[in-house]
Amino acid sequence: xxxxxxxxxxxxxxxxxxxxxxxxxxxxxxxxxxxxxxxxxxxxxxxxxxxxxxxxxxxxxxxxxxxxxxxxxxxxxxxxxxxxxxxxxxxxxxxxxxxxxxxxxxxxxxxxxxxxxxxxxxxxxxxxxxxxxxxxxxxxxxxxxxxxxxxxxxxxxxxxxxxxxxxxxxxxxxxxxxxxxxxxxxxxxxxxxxxxxxxxxxxxxxxxxxxxxxxxxxxxxxxxxxxxxxxxxxxxxxxxxxxxxxxxxxxxxxxxxxxxxxxxxxxxxxxxxxxxxxxxxxxxxx
Numbered sequence: 050x051x052x053x054x055x056x057x058x059x060x061x062x063x064x065x066x067x068x069x070x071x072x073x074x075x076x077x078x079x080x081x082x083x084x085x086x087x088x089x090x091x092x093x094x095x096x097x098x099x100x101x102x103x104x105x106x107x108x109x110x111x112x113x114x115x116x117x118x119x120x121x122x123x124x125x126x127x128x129x130x131x132x133x134x135x136x137x138x139x140x141x142x143x144x145x146x147x148x149x150x151x152x153x154x155x156x157x158x159x160x161x162x163x164x165x166x167x168x169x170x171x172x173x174x175x176x177x178x179x180x181x182x183x184x185x186x187x188x189x190x191x192x193x194x195x196x197x198x199x200x201x202x203x204x205x206x207x208x209x210x211x212x213x214x215x216x217x218x219x220x221x222x223x224x225x226x227x228x229x230x231x232x233x234x235x236x237x238x239x240x241x242x243x244x245x246x247x248x249x250x251x252x253x254x255x256x257x258x259x260x261x262x263x264x265x266x267x268x269x270x271x272x273x274x275x276x277x278x279x280x281x282x283x284x285x286x287x288x289x290x291x292x293x294x295x296x297x298x299x300x301x302x303x304x305x306x307x308x309x310x311x312x313x314x315x316x317x318x319x320x321x322x323x324x325x326x327x328x329x330x331x332x333x334x335x
Contacts, residue, residue, distance in 0.1 A: 052096035055103070062107035070104045070112045071217065072097065075145070078179050079119070081324040082141035083271050093144035098151050105161045112152070112163045113220055118206070118233065120146040120167060123274025130280040131167075131229040138272045153227075162226035166217070169233045169279065173210030173298065174305035179319040182207070182299075185244055186306045188320055189251040189263065196322035199269030201241030204276045208234045209298035212291040219289040233279035234291045250303060267322045 050057040052074050061067070074096065076082065076089045097114070104112050121129040122136030137143040155161040172182040185195045216232040224230060238246070241264070248263045249255055284290075310316070318324075 052100045053092060055099050058099055058103045059106075062103050062109075067104075067107060068110045069221065070100065070109055071115070071221070072100055072113060073115045074100075075115075077117075077141065078324070079139050079141045080270055081179070082139055082144070084324055086140040089140050089144045090147075093141075094147045094151065097148035101152050101155055101161075101163070105155055105159060110162065111221065111224075111226070112155075112161065113217070113224070114149065114152040114163060114165045115217075116145050116149050116165055116167045117142065118167050118169055118231070118277040118279050119274070120149065121277060121279070123276060124278055125275055126278075128278045128280045129231070131231055131283060138274055139270075156227040160226070164220055164224040164226065165229040166220055167229065167231050167279070168213060168216070169206035169208045169277065171210055171213050172207050173302050174309075176210075177319065178306075178310070178313065178316050179324075181205075181240065181243065182247075182302065183306060184320060185247045186251065186303055187310055187316070189247060190307060190310065191320075193320070194263050194265035195244040195247070197240055197244060197264055197266050198322075199266075199273055201244070201264075201266065202239050202275070203273050204237050204239045205243075206234050206237045206277065206279070207243075207295070207298075208232070208236075208291055209293040211298075212293050215292075216284060216289050219284070219287050223287040228283075230284050230287070231279045231281045232284055232289075233281040236291075236295055237276070237278075246299070247303070250299070265322075270323075 052058060076092045082089045101112060119142035120135045120137050121133055122138050135146045137146045149165055152163050152165060156163045176183045178184050178187045188195055220230060244264050245260050248260045252263060
C-alpha cells in the first residue's frame with residue numbers, strides 16, 4: 050500500500066492491531082527533489098498527514114516521525130539543538146519540515162503522543178546507490194570515477210545503520226511524547242575526503258595524484274549546505290551514543306556492495322551525477 054492512499058491506510062489501522070507507528074516512508078534523495086518538488090511535497094507532506102490522522106483516530110500508543118538534520122539548514126559554526134529554528138534550503142528538507150509541523154500539531158491540539166527524530170546521514174549495507182556512499186563505492190567497483198558536486202568541500206556527518214537502529218529502539222522505549230531528538234554523530238568528513246577514503250580502500254592507493262584520477266568534479270546542485278552540525282546530548286541522556294567506528298562500518302558496507310550490487314534493479318540511472326528522471330505525473334487523490 051501507499052501512505053498517500055487514505056482508504057488503504059484507514060483500513061490498515063482498522064484491521065491490524067497497530068500500537069506503535071515508526072514513520073520512515075518518504076522521498077529522500079535531495080538531488081531528485083529539485084526536479085520532482087511536487088512529488089516530494091505530495092508524498093512527504095500529504096502522505097504524513099494521511100498517516101498521522103489515521104494513527105490518531107486509531108489511538109496508537111506512540112507515533113515516531115523520522116525527520117532529518119537538513120531541516121535546520123546549513124551552518125559553518127553554529128551547532129543545532131532541538132530548539133534551533135528550521136531553515137530548510139532544498140525541496141526535500143522543506144517537505145520534511147512541513148511534515149514535522151503537521152505531526153507536532155497533533156501533540157499541541159490533542160496531546161497525541163508523537164515524537165520527532167532528526168538524524169545525520171545514515172550509511173551501510175542495503176542502501177539504494179543514489180546516495181553518496183553507495184554511489185561512490187559502486188562507481189569505483191565498476192572502474193568509474195566518483196562524481197563530486199561543486200568543490201567537494203561540503204562536510205557531512207555519517208552514522209552507521211546499526212547505530213541508528215539502536216537510536217530508534219531507544220526512542221521507542223524512552224522517548225517522551227511531544228519531544229524532538231537529534232540522532233547525530235561527531236564523525237564528519239568532506240565529500241572530497243570521502244571519495245579519497247573510498248578510493249584508498251577500493252583501489253588500494255595512497256597516492257594523491259592517483260586519487261585525483263578517480264575523482265570527477267561536476268557542477269554543483271542548486272543549493273548545497275556546507276555542514277549540518279548537531280548537538281545530540283538529549284539522546285545521550287536517554288542512554289544512546291553511536292558505537293560503530295567509521296573504519297568498521299565502511300569496511301562492512303564496501304564488502305556488501307561488492308557481493309550484492311548486481312541484485313539492485315535499474316541502478317545505472319542512480320549512478321549518474323544528477324538524477325535521470327521523467328516529469329512527475331500527479332497521483333489521483335481523494
